[in-house]
Structure formats: structure tokens, C-alpha cells
Amino acid sequence: MTIPEIHIPAILPSVVLAIAGIAIMVADPFLSPARRWLTGWAALAGVVLAGLSVLVLREHFGLSYSNLWTVDEFTVFFHVVFLFIIGMTILSSMDFIVREKLPQGEYYALLLFAGAGMLTMCGSNDLMMIFIGLEILSIATYVLAGFRRTDLKSNESAMKYFLLGSFASAFFLYGTALIFGATGSTNLNTIHTALSGPEIQITLAYLSAALILIALCFKVAVAPFHIWTPDVYEGAPSPVTGFMSVGPKAAGFAVLFRIFLTAFPTLQNRWVDGIWVIAALTMILGNLIAVAQPNIKRMLAYSSIAHAGYVAVAFATSSVPGISAALFYLLAYSAMNLGAFTIITILSRSEDKLVKIADYAGLGTKRPGLAALLSLFLLSLAGVPGTVGFAGKFFIFRSAVESGLVWLTVIGVITTVVSFYYYLSVIVQMYMHAPNEDFSNLGSARSWNIALFIAAVVTLYLGILPSRILEWTASAALGVLR
Amino acid sequence: MMNNLILTIVTFTPALGALLLLFQNRVNIRVLRTIAVTTSLLSFVFSLHLIAQFDSGSPDFQYVINAPWIPSFGISYHMGVDGISLFLVLLTTLLTPLAMLASWSITERTKEYFIFMLLLETGMIGVFCSLDLFLFYVFWEVMLIPMYFLIGIWGGDRRIYSAMKFVLYTMIGGVLMLVGILSLYFLHGNATGTYTFSYTAILNALATGQLILTPTVERLIFLAFFIAFAIKVPLFPFHTWLPDAHVEAPTAGSVLLAGVMLKMGTYGLVRFSLPYFPQMSHLFAPAISMLAIVGIIYGAFVAMVQPDMKKLVAYSSVSHLGFIVLGIFSFTTQGMEGAVYQMLNHGVSTGALFLLVGIIYERRHTRSIAEFGGLAHRMPLFAGVFLIVSLSSIGLPGLNGFVGEFLILLGTFGVSPAHAALAATGVILSAVYMLWMYQRVIWGEITNAKNALLGDMNLREKLMIVPLLILIVWMGMYSGHFLRPMDAAVSRLLHQTDKQNLEFALNPK
Numbered sequence: 001m002t003i004p005e006i007h008i009p010a011i012l013p014s015v016v017l018a019i020a021g022i023a024i025m026v027a028d029p030f031l032s033p034a035r036r037w038l039t040g041w042a043a044l045a046g047v048v049l050a051g052l053s054v055l056v057l058r059e060h061f062g063l064s065y066s067n068l069w070t071v072d073e074f075t076v077f078f079h080v081v082f083l084f085i086i087g088m089t090i091l092s093s094m095d096f097i098v099r100e101k102l103p104q105g106e107y108y109a110l111l112l113f114a115g116a117g118m119l120t121m122c123g124s125n126d127l128m129m130i131f132i133g134l135e136i137l138s139i140a141t142y143v144l145a146g147f148r149r150t151d152l153k154s155n156e157s158a159m160k161y162f163l164l165g166s167f168a169s170a171f172f173l174y175g176t177a178l179i180f181g182a183t184g185s186t187n188l189n190t191i192h193t194a195l196s197g198p199e200i201q202i203t204l205a206y207l208s209a210a211l212i213l214i215a216l217c218f219k220v221a222v223a224p225f226h227i228w229t230p231d232v233y234e235g236a237p238s239p240v241t242g243f244m245s246v247g248p249k250a251a252g253f254a255v256l257f258r259i260f261l262t263a264f265p266t267l268q269n270r271w272v273d274g275i276w277v278i279a280a281l282t283m284i285l286g287n288l289i290a291v292a293q294p295n296i297k298r299m300l301a302y303s304s305i306a307h308a309g310y311v312a313v314a315f316a317t318s319s320v321p322g323i324s325a326a327l328f329y330l331l332a333y334s335a336m337n338l339g340a341f342t343i344i345t346i347l348s349r350s351e352d353k354l355v356k357i358a359d360y361a362g363l364g365t366k367r368p369g370l371a372a373l374l375s376l377f378l379l380s381l382a383g384v385p386g387t388v389g390f391a392g393k394f395f396i397f398r399s400a401v402e403s404g405l406v407w408l409t410v411i412g413v414i415t416t417v418v419s420f421y422y423y424l425s426v427i428v429q430m431y432m433h434a435p436n437e438d439f440s441n442l443g444s445a446r447s448w449n450i451a452l453f454i455a456a457v458v459t460l461y462l463g464i465l466p467s468r469i470l471e472w473t474a475s476a477a478l479g480v481l482r
Numbered sequence: 483m484m485n486n487l488i489l490t491i492v493t494f495t496p497a498l499g500a501l502l503l504l505f506q507n508r509v510n511i512r513v514l515r516t517i518a519v520t521t522s523l524l525s526f527v528f529s530l531h532l533i534a535q536f537d538s539g540s541p542d543f544q545y546v547i548n549a550p551w552i553p554s555f556g557i558s559y560h561m562g563v564d565g566i567s568l569f570l571v572l573l574t575t576l577l578t579p580l581a582m583l584a585s586w587s588i589t590e591r592t593k594e595y596f597i598f599m600l601l602l603e604t605g606m607i608g609v610f611c612s613l614d615l616f617l618f619y620v621f622w623e624v625m626l627i628p629m630y631f632l633i634g635i636w637g638g639d640r641r642i643y644s645a646m647k648f649v650l651y652t653m654i655g656g657v658l659m660l661v662g663i664l665s666l667y668f669l670h671g672n673a674t675g676t677y678t679f680s681y682t683a684i685l686n687a688l689a690t691g692q693l694i695l696t697p698t699v700e701r702l703i704f705l706a707f708f709i710a711f712a713i714k715v716p717l718f719p720f721h722t723w724l725p726d727a728h729v730e731a732p733t734a735g736s737v738l739l740a741g742v743m744l745k746m747g748t749y750g751l752v753r754f755s756l757p758y759f760p761q762m763s764h765l766f767a768p769a770i771s772m773l774a775i776v777g778i779i780y781g782a783f784v785a786m787v788q789p790d791m792k793k794l795v796a797y798s799s800v801s802h803l804g805f806i807v808l809g810i811f812s813f814t815t816q817g818m819e820g821a822v823y824q825m826l827n828h829g830v831s832t833g834a835l836f837l838l839v840g841i842i843y844e845r846r847h848t849r850s851i852a853e854f855g856g857l858a859h860r861m862p863l864f865a866g867v868f869l870i871v872s873l874s875s876i877g878l879p880g881l882n883g884f885v886g887e888f889l890i891l892l893g894t895f896g897v898s899p900a901h902a903a904l905a906a907t908g909v910i911l912s913a914v915y916m917l918w919m920y921q922r923v924i925w926g927e928i929t930n931a932k933n934a935l936l937g938d939m940n941l942r943e944k945l946m947i948v949p950l951l952i953l954i955v956w957m958g959m960y961s962g963h964f965l966r967p968m969d970a971a972v973s974r975l976l977h978q979t980d981k982q983n984l985e986f987a988l989n990p991k
Contacts, residue, residue, distance in 0.1 A: 364635075365591065368508075384627055385620035394616075394660075398555070401664040409664070413657035420653055424630070424646060432634045432642050467552050474554070 007064040010071050012053040013079050014119035017086075020046025021112035028105025036104040040094040040447075043108035047087040047115070054079050063125065067187055070125040072479035077327060077472060078122035078254045085247045085334050086115040091451035092342040093239040099350060100237070102147060110147075111243070114140035118251040122258070127176040127186040127212075130255050134172065134219070137251060138165050141244060145236040157235025164228040168218035175211030178204050179263075191263040209264050209271055216259075219252035222312055223282040226305045230293075233301035238348050238355075241297055242341025245304040246334040253311055253330060257323055260315075261480050268318060275316040280411050282309030287415040290422045296344060296357050299422055300337070303381060306419060307333050313412055314396045317403035323477035325395035328470060332380075332392035332462060339455030340377040343370055346448055349441070357426055362435020367442065371430045373452055380459045382423040383416055387463040395470070486547045488531055489561045492575065493607045495525040500600040508593040518596035519582050522603060526575040532568060538967040541565070541974035543613060543682070551617070556671075556678035560614040565971030566752060566822055567610045569964065570745055573829045574610065576949065577741045578603045581734035583946040584837050587844050588636060588732065595636060598628035599734065606742050610749060615663045615679040622746070623656050629735065629743070637730040644723075644730035651723040655710035662706030666758075669693060685757055689978060704762035707755050708770075714747030717770070717807055718777035721800045728796035729849075733840030736792065740799050741833035745825045748806045752822070752975065756810070760979040767811040771894075774811070775904045777804035782911035786918070791839045791849045794919055795832060798875065801908055802828050808905055809890035813979055817893020818972050819965055824886030826964065827957065831875040831883055834950040838868050841943050842923075845936050851919060856928035860936045865924045867939070867947055872916045874954045877909055882957035 008015065024039050024046075031038060054076060063070050089111060097104050117136030124130040142165065146158025180186050182204035183194035195205055217225040233241045260271060286306030293299035307329075314326035347363075347370070348355050364371040380387035393416065400409045462469055499521025506514055537544060543562030551559045563571060578599065588595045605625025612618035626649050634645035663679070670684045671677035673693040678684070687693035695703065713720045724744075728736050756763050781801030788794040802824070809821030841864065842857070843849050858865040870881070877883035887909060895902035928934055939947070957964055 364594075368594075379627065385624045390620075390623075395555075397660070398664055398667075401661065402668055406661065406665065409661050410658070413661055414654070417650060417653045417657055420649060421646065424649065428634060428642050428646070431631065432645075467554065470552065470554060 005064070007060070009056050010060045010064045010069060011123070012056050013050040013083070014116045014123075016050040016053050017046060017112045017116040017119065020049070021109040021116065024105050024112070025109040028103075028109075031105075037094070037098060039105045039108050040090060040097070043112055044087060044090050046112055047083055047090065050115075050119075051080070051083045051087075054083070067189065068126045068129050069123055071123060073472070073476040074254075074258070074327075074479040075123040077476040078250070079119055081250055081331050081334060082115055082118040082122070082247065084331075085118075085243065085250065085338065086111060088334075088338045088342075088451055088454065089239055089243040089247070091447045091454075092242060092338065092345055094447040095445040096237070096239050096345050100148065102237075107144070107147060110140045110144050114144070114243075114247065118247060121251045122254040124255070124258075125188050125262075127179070127188070127259070127263075130259070131169070131172060131176065133251075134255070135169065137248060138169065141165075141240075141248060144240045145232060145244065147240060148237050151235075153235035154237065155235075157232045160228050161232045161236075164218060168215045171211045171218070172215035175208045175215065178208035178211065182208065188259060188263040192265065195264070195266045205264075205267060206270060209260070209267055210274075212259060213256075213271060213274065216252050216256045217278065220249050220256065220308050220311075221305050222278050222308045223285045223305065224278075226282070226286070226308075229305055230298045230301040233304070234295060234297045234355075238297070238341060238345040241301075242338050242345070245300065245341070246330075246337050249304065249308060250330045250334060253308075253315070253326065256315065257326070257480055261318065261323070265318075272316055272318060275312055276405070276408060279309050279312035279316050280408060282306065282312055283412055283415040287418040287422075291418065293422070294357055295355055296360070296426065297355050299357065299426075300340065300344075303419065303422070304337065306415065307337075307381070309415075310393060310396055310412060313400050313405070313408055316405060316408065317399050318481075319399060319403050320474065320477045320481055321402060322396070322399035323481060324470065324474040325392070325399045327473040327476055328395055328466070329392035331469065331473075332388040332459075335455050335458035335462070336377045336380040336387070336389055339452060339459060340374060340381065342448060342451045342455065343374045343377070346370065346442055347439075357429055359436070360426060360429045361433040362430070363439060364431035366435050366439040370442075373456055374430065375427050376456060376459060378423040378426055380463065382420045385463075386460070388459045388461075388466070389463070391463050391466045395466075484531075485535060485545050488528065489545050489563065489611050490547060492525055492528045492532070492571065493561070493604055493611060495528060496521055496578070496600040496603040496607075499524075500597045500604075503593060503597050503600070506593065508591075511589065511592045514592050514596055515582070515586070518600060519579055521600060522575070522579040522582060525603065525607075526579060529572055529575040532563065533572060533967075536565075536568060536967055538565070539970060541970035546613070548613075551614075555616075556667075556676070556680070557616045558614050558678075558680065559617060560680060561611040561617075562613050563611055565968040566975070567749065568967060569822075569826050570610045570742075570749060571607055573745070573826055574603065574606045574742045577737060577829060577833050580833070580837065580946045580949065581737040581741075583942055584737065584840050585732070585734045586942060591635065594631070598631045599738075602628040602632070602738060606738070606746070609746050613681040615667070615681060615684070617679075618681070619656070619660055619663060622659075623653070625743075626652055626656075629739065632735040633727060633731045636732040637735070639730075640726070641730045644726040647723050648727040651713055651720075655713035655720075658706045659710035662703045665699070665703055665706075669695065669699070681753075685978075688758055700759055700762055704755065704759040704766070707750070707758070708766070711747040711750035711755065714750065715744060715803050715807060716747065716800065717773050718780055718800065718804070719773075721777065721781075724800060725793055725796045728799070728836075729790065729792045733836060733843065736796075736836040736840075737833045740795070740836060741829040744799060744803055745829060748803065748810065748821065748825055751807070751810055752818075757975060757978040763811070763979060764813070767813070770811050771808055771898070771901055774804040774807040775901060777801065778808070778905050778908035779911070782908050782915060786911065786915040789850055789852060791851055791919065791923070792836070792843075794851075794915060795835045795839065798912065798915065799828070799832055801912065802832070802875075805887060805890050805905065805908065808894055808901065812890070812893040812897050813976065814893035814896055815972065815976060816889045816896070818976060819968055820886050820889025820891075820893055822968055822972065823957075823961070823965065824883075824890060827874075827882045827886045830950050830953045830957070831871060834871045834947060834954070835875060837946055837950070838864070838871060841939060842936075846932060851922050853930055854923040854933060855926045855930060856924075857933060857936065858924045859928055860933065861938045863938045863944075867951065868920065868924060870951060870954060872920050874958070876913045876916050880955075880958050882954050882961075884958060885961040
């Protein structure tokens with residue numbers, strides 16, 4: 001056995017994030033409480049630095065660390081998406097943390113660790129490495145969900161997420177063990193080669209694929225593995241909910257694509273049908289239940305389930321255009337959903353008190369700017385042409401029709417119409433009802449404005465001119481579908 | 483150069499105005515109004531260029547612009563107008579400023595109001611100009627949102643319910659059409675090797691037999707398109723959203739809804755359903771004609787018993803739109819030209835009717851027929867104008883409505899005298915409900931003391947109604963001015979849907 005060659009440039013962004021996280025944790029106790037807001041900007045600087053180091057990453061394509069790690073266009077794309085998510089979450093958290101008087105240093109450190117976990121997941125070429133990334137992400141997120149220590153709901157959220165997350169991790173590990181038994185390796189390429197060979201215990205392989213699929217379905221919250229989502233999303237602090245609804249979801253899909261398209265393409269005839277059912281069920285359940293939610297965080301939790309369903313439609317095609325559309329959609333969803341959650345954070349006031357949809361009555365007259373932006377994000381989530389949400393859905397449905405999944409597409413478009421109902425009912429509250437309160441005690445901080453500006457620009461720009469990102473996602477999809 | 487860009491300019495001038503409004507102070511209502519009316523008038527002036535330079539002899543699309551938008555998927559920014567869409571664009575650019583003039587009573591959230599009006603105009607013009615299926619779909623759906631806000635914020639008591647119903651109904655049809663569009667796109671791509679959303683490319687492939695759809699597939703795609711259009715028209719029994727939306731919408735919303743948006747459904751039938759799926763159109767024509775006739779008679783009867791003026795006009799739209807659909811599915815020159823002509827007529831007459839109802843609504847804040855009576859004593863000018871518009875809606879010879887309905891009935895009679903006879907009862911019934919309403923509102927003595935002090939139309943109201951009056955007479959007396967530019971496009975459309983021609987194309991001897 002040889003010691004693997006150290007090849008730092010290939011993992012630079014995650015190293016940068018991890019170091020930034022540790023540095024913040026160490027520095028935090030030495031800062032006077034009045035100056036702890038600096039940690040937020042330091043974390044942001046860490047993300048920007050990691051973003052710059054992605055440029056280095058691009059120069060080092062290929063396998064490294066004894067084939068544990070792979071850098072391709074897919075890895076690079078998800079690095080950018082994850083760093084975008086972390087950066088946006090930091091921006092929308094800064095004033096929230098101050099307002100809620102929560103410990104700052106720990107919060108940002110945890111976020112950066114979660115980010116490092118996600119970056120690890122998308123570049124891993126080995127089930128064990130993926131598991132490590134998954135755990136780094138999950139443990140940080142469990143803590144973040146329960147970050148409001150004195151709040152019962154936040155505790156409930158963390159506990160539920162932890163218990164079900166642990167189950168999912170156990171499933172994942174069990175699946176890994178079985179495939180190791182079947183093929184003698186946990187390396188994705190080796191598994192693929194072994195499964196293509198003649199002497200293979202196919203039952204074990206199926207079982208392993210099923211277990212891994214279920215584990216990751218928990219992580220991305222698709223039906224019927226979505227039950228935990230509403231409670232967890234409702235109880236977690238608002239910016240953390242925003243993060244959870246996009247970060248772990250995107251990371252989960254990234255490894256789902258990586259594992260199933262790299263290691264299990266030979267079993268494709270089996271799992272594609274499963275994904276079909278999961279996608280249909282998720283779109284139907286997510287959209288229908290969202291209609292009945294009076295709490296905006298729960299509503300967006302069900303909406304996030306529904307959106308995972310759309311991505312699953314793209315996954316069910318397992319074609320280059322399909323995966324490309326899925327990648328585009330994950331980016332699109334991150335931008336618009338983080339935008340929406342930033343506004344929810346602003347409006348929730350201290351201790352997340354005001355999170356009922358009815359609390360938004362009359363926002364359109366009192367705070368036209370915020371109401372207009374939230375409308376933009378909600379309309380984009382619904383999929384109105386001209387926004388990134390429409391472009392994403394259109395690319396997904398296009399690829400689904402291309403792969404002959406016409407009926408799945410019909411389910412998709414009809415549930416989309418259902419989704420219009422619940423997104424529009426928020427707009428109804430904001431614009432068509434008289435205000436119950438004056439909304440004058442809202443903070444309006446620079447970091448929130450920056451976050452909203454970025455989200456709005458991405459939502460509109462990619463909605464109107466998606467071509468360049470689309471070319472990128474197509475080449476990323478080619479990388480993983482080789 | 484100008485000819486390439488003119489459609490873009492006409493379409494996006496209102497959107498630019500909306501952008502300009504976004505940066506205005508909301509307190510200054512006069513400035514907001516001026517900007518809104520000016521930009522929509524500008525768009526109208528630009529659209530006059532379309533008719534000035536239009537080559538009436540050519541059936542082809544003119545002022546074409548075609549630029550790649552999302553090239554990897556074959557999506558382009560492809561626009562153009564022919565004799566059919568030309569007048570619909572003009573109708574839109576004319577009605578929007580008039581509808582804005584009717585919006586002086588909007589004093590709350592004026593800024594948003596005019597922004598939505600302008601965005602709506604851009605969406606509506608875009609639908610009529612798009613020659614790329616994707617672009618068409620984008621405009622088709624995006625236009626719903628401003629209308630949703632217009633009804634939902636500035637509408638009547640049941641505005642939220644109506645706005646939601648309107649959006650969901652239209653959306654359901656729209657998304658099914660999207661699946662149809664995507665299927666066509668891939669079938670065309672697989673058959674010819676080029677993946678494109680271009681309207682003309684797919685049409686050519688279908689017409690020349692390069693792309694042959696199996697009957698089941700063709701039926702499904704035809705229905706996907708048809709349902710979207712039928713909901714928009716609205717064809718009986720898809721019409722239930724219309725009375726709600728019309729009644730609750732503010733005056734300007736009703737004007738544009740009836741005047742322009744309903745035409746998108748019939749325009750879609752003419753532009754897509756017929757030339758794309760000629761066999762299926764023929765196959766379903768008897769059923770569709772039946773629905774159209776049911777709509778004509780049902781709409782007229784229901785209109786007759788409405789106590790609310792706006793609801794009456796709304797149901798009369800169901801009846802009138804039935805005529806248009808009947809004309810389209812007669813597959814005759816007269817029927818088709820009559821249908822296109824009637825689209826314009828209905829836009830002008832019903833637009834004017836809604837404006838007039840709006841005028842008395844602003845004075846009395848009620849639309850109930852029973853509240854009025856004897857208005858001729860206080861508002862003689864209004865009474866005269868109302869009479870002309872009502873007669874135009876009924877189809878009095880010499881006014882615009884007559885030409886359209888006559889041509890439709892003529893065309894239908896050649897194909898099926900029974901259909902024509904049944905439809906003709908709609909003309910009679912329209913006289914009943916319109917004149918009866920007129921009688922109850924205008925004639926008689928003033929029975930309600932609240933009507934005793936009403937003032938006649940003011941300058942702004944005259945300004946918004948006069949252009950429509952001119953059109954009502956002009957289109958009635960000199961129909962040739964309007965029919966001639968349509969001729970080439972309509973005869974090409976008929977050629978595309980001609981039965982013998984079809985059989986020849988598919989089984990060449």
C-alpha cells in the first residue's frame with residue numbers, strides 16, 4: 001500500500017472553507033461581543049476566497065488521492081452552487097443573528113463546515129468519501145436547526161432532523177457495505193466495472209442501490225421520505241430553513257446523480273421506474289399539501305418537496321439534457337428560494353413570531369419594495385415565464401418529453417398549476433387585503449439588501465438569458481454521464 | 483432596418499414605460515398617468531407604421547425579425563405579422579390607451595396599476611406577433627400575471643376569487659399546450675433532424691409531409707392546443723371564468739379582457755390549430771361548431787336575464803365569440819374572413835360597451851340595471867353614443883357588427899344551413915337583450931332620485947369613446963379597407979386546410 005499523493009489544489013475550496021471555519025471559531029472568544037459581527041464578514045470573505053480557489057480547481061481536472069476524489073465540470077459546477085448557497089445564507093443571517101442575540105462565531109463556523117461537507121460530497125468518487133462529506137454536512141446542519149437553544153420548536157426540529165438523518169445515514173452505510181460485499185470496492189468506477197462483469201451477485205447490488213437511493217431520498221426530501229420536512233423546516237431558525245431547503249437538497253441530488261450515473265448505470269432499467277414513481281408522488285403530494293398550509297415556512301417546506309419532485313423528473317430521464325436541466329434547476333431553485341427566505345427572515349421579527357401567511361396582509365401597501373421582491377420570488381417558484389423558475393421547469397419538462405416521459409410531464413405541469421394557487425395566495429394577502437399592522441419596525445440592513453439584490457438579479461437574468469449557464473450545466477452533465 | 487425592428491419597438495415600448503414608472507414617485511398621480519398614456523399612445527403611433535408599410539398582396543409574414551435566443555434548444559426571438567394578426571396588434575395598441583383614459587378613478591396604488599396595464603399591453607402584443615412557439619407560450623402565460631393583479635387589487639367585491647379562478651383556468655389550458663408544443667418540437671426534430679420551435683419550420687414540415695403524426699398523437703396534440711384556446715375564447719362549456727372575471731375587473735381590465743384577451747383564443751385557433759392539424763380540425767369541426775352554437779344561444783339567453791349590466795355584456799361576449807368560432811370552423815372564405823373581422827368588431831364594440839358601463843358606474847357606483855332608467859333626460863349625449871354602440875353589437879347593417887356576422891352566417895350557410903339558422907337566432911336574441919337593457923337604462927322617466935343629477939360625458943370620456951365610434955361606422959361602411967389586407971393571409975390559411983389539397987399532399991397520385 002502506498003501513501004496517496006497529496007494534491008492540495010484539487011481540494012482547495014473545501015480546505016479554504018474548513019480553515020476559515022476553524023479560524024472563526026478560534027477568533028470568536030477573543031473578540032469583544034460588540035465586535036463579533038466581524039465574524040460574519042470574515043465567513044463571507046472565506047466563501048469568496050473559496051470561490052476564487054475554484055479557478056485553481058478548474059486547472060486540475062482528473063482523479064486524485066487514489067481515485068477517491070474527482071474533479072470534473074460537474075464538481076466545479078456544484079462547487080459554485082454550494083458556495084453561492086453558503087454566501088447567500090451568510091448574508092441573510094447577519095442581521096438575524098444580531099437581532100436574535102445568538103452566538104455569532106459558532107453559527108458561521110458551522111455554516112462553513114456544512115459548506116465544506118457539501119463540497120466534499122460533490123467531488124467524491126468513493127462511497128466512503130461521500131459518506132464523510134454527508135456526515136460533515138449533516139452534523140453541522142443538525143446543530144444549526146437547533147440553534148435557538150431555548151426555543152422548544154427549534155429543539156424539536158433539531159431532534160427530528162437528527163433522528164431521521166441518522167436513519168438515513170445508516171441506510172447509506174448499509175448500502176455501502178452490501179455493494180462492497182458484492183463488488184469488493186466502494187470506489188464508484190470500480191463498482192461500475194464490477195457490475196458490468198459476468199459474475200456478480202445482482203441481488204446484492206439491487207439491494208444496495210435501493211438502500212442508497214432511500215438514504216438519499218431522505219436527504220433531498222422526496223415523497224414518501226419527506227415526512228420530517230415540514231416540522232424541521234418550521235422549527236429551525238428562518239435563515240437555517242432557507243439553507244436546509246436548498247443546500248442539503250442540492251448536495252443530496254449531486255451525490256445521487258454521481259452515484260447512480262457513475263456506479264449503477266447497468267442497473268438503470270430497475271431504478272428509473274422507481275424514480276418515476278417517486279417523482280410523480282412527490283409532485284402530487286408536495287403541491288397538494290402545500291395548498292392547505294397557513295404557515296409560510298411550512299408552505300415553503302411542502303413547496304421544496306414539490307420542487308425536489310421536479311428535479312426527480314429530470315433524474316428519471318437519466319439523459320444528458322435531463323441531468324443538465326436538473327443542475328440548472330438546482331441553481332435556479334437556490335436563488336429564488338433563498339431570496340424568498342431572506343424576506344421571510346426579515347418579516348418574521350424576533351423569535352420567528354410572524355410566519356403565518358395571514359401576517360403578510362397589506363405588505364404591498366406598507367412595504368412595496370419587499371412585497372414586490374417576494375412576489376417575484378414566489379412567481380418564479382411557481383414558474384411564470386421570464387423568471388428562472390420557468391426556464392428551469394421548461395428545461396426539465398423538455399428533457400422529460402424528449403425521453404418519452406410524457407405522462408410524467410403532464411402530472412408535472414398540472415401540479416404546477418396547483419402550485420400557482422398557494423404561491424398566489426401569499427400575493428393575495430400582500431396586495432389584496434388590508435394591513436393588520438404597520439410593518440414599520442422592520443430592520444433594513446445592508447446585508448439583507450445585498451442578498452435580495454443578488455437573488456433578484458439571478459432570478460431575472462437567468463430567466464431571460466439562460467443560454468450560458470445551460471451550456472455549462474450540459475458539459476457538467478456530460479462529465480457525470482460519461 | 484426599421485421594418486425589422488418595428489415589431490420589437492411596438493411590443494416593448496409599453497414595457498419601457500413600465501420601467502420608467504417604476505422609478506417615479508407614487509404620490510404624483512398626474513405624472514404617472516401622463517407617462518402611462520403617453521407610452522401606450524407612442525406604441526399606437528408606432529403600430530400605425532405597420533399598416534402604412536403593409537403589403538396587402540402578400541400572404542407572408544412581414545416585418546419579420548429572427549434572432550437566436552437560446553440557440554442550443556432552437557429557440558429564437560422570431561416575430562412577424564400577417565393580414566390576420568396585423569389588425570389584432572392595432573386593436574391592442576388602440577384599446578390600451580383608451581382603457582387607460584377610463585382609469586382616472588384609480589387613485590389608490592396608481593403606480594402599480596399603470597405598470598401592470600403597460601406590462602399587459604406588451605404581453606398581448608407579443609402573443610399576436612410571436613412566430614416561435616416558445617416565445618408565444620412565454621407571452622401567453624406572462625400576460626396572465628398583470629391581469630391577475632388588475633382584477634385582484636382593483637376589482638370588485640369578489641375580486642380575489644375571480645382573479646384566482648381566471649389564472650388557474652387559463653393556466654391549466656396553457657400548461658397542456660406547453661406539453662403539446664414540446665411534443666411537436668421533438669417529433670419535428672426527430673423527423674427532420676433540426677430541433678426548432680419555429681412556427682413556420684414546423685408548419686412547413688407538417689404541410690409537406692416531412693413530419694407525419696400518427697392519428698393518436700395528432701389527436702392528443704390537437705386537443706392540448708384546442709383546450710388552451712377554447713378556455714381562452716371561451717367556448718361553452720369552458721366559459722365559467724369569464725363572467726366572474728369581467729364583472730369583478732375594473733373597467734379598463736374588462737375592456738382589455740373582452741377586447742383583446744378573448745381574441746387570443748380565436749387567434750390561436752386560426753394561427754395554430756387549423757394550419758397545424760387540418761385533418762383533426764375537420765374531424766372535430768362538427769362537434770366544435772355544435773359547442774359554438776350552444777354558446778351563441780346559451781350566452782344570449784343568460785345575458786337576457788342578467789340584472790347587472792357588466793354581466794350582461796360578459797355573457798353577450800360568450801355569444802359573440804361563439805359566432806367567431808363557428809365562422810372559423812366553416813372552412814369557407816366568407817366564414818373565415820367574417821371570423822377575423824368579427825374579432826375586431828367584438829373588440830371595438832364590446833370594448834366600447836364596457837367603457838360606457840364604466841362611465842355610469844363611476845357616477846353611480848352600481849351596475850344594476852334596476853337602479854337606472856331615464857338617463858336620456860340627464861345624459862343625452864351618453865344615450866346617443868350608447869345607442870350606436872348597442873346597435874353595432876347587435877349587428878345593425880351599416881355598422882361594423884353586421885359585416886362580420888353576415889359573412890359568418892353566409893359562410894356557415896354554404897356548409898350547413900341548419901347551423902346557420904340556429905346561429906341566426908343569436909342575432910335576434912342579441913337584439914332582445916341589448917335593446918331591452920337599453921330601454922330600461924336610458925328610456926322612461928327618472929325613477930331613481932339618485933339619477934336626477936347625473937352629468938353628461940366629460941371631455942376625457944368623449945376622447946376615449948370617439949375613436950371607437952369612428953371605427954364602428956368606418957368598419958361598417960368601408961369593410962373593404964379592412965378585409966383587403968386580410969385576403970391573402972386568409973386564402974392561404976384556407977389553402978392549408980383545404981380537404982382535397984390535404985388528401986393530395988398525403989397520397990400524391
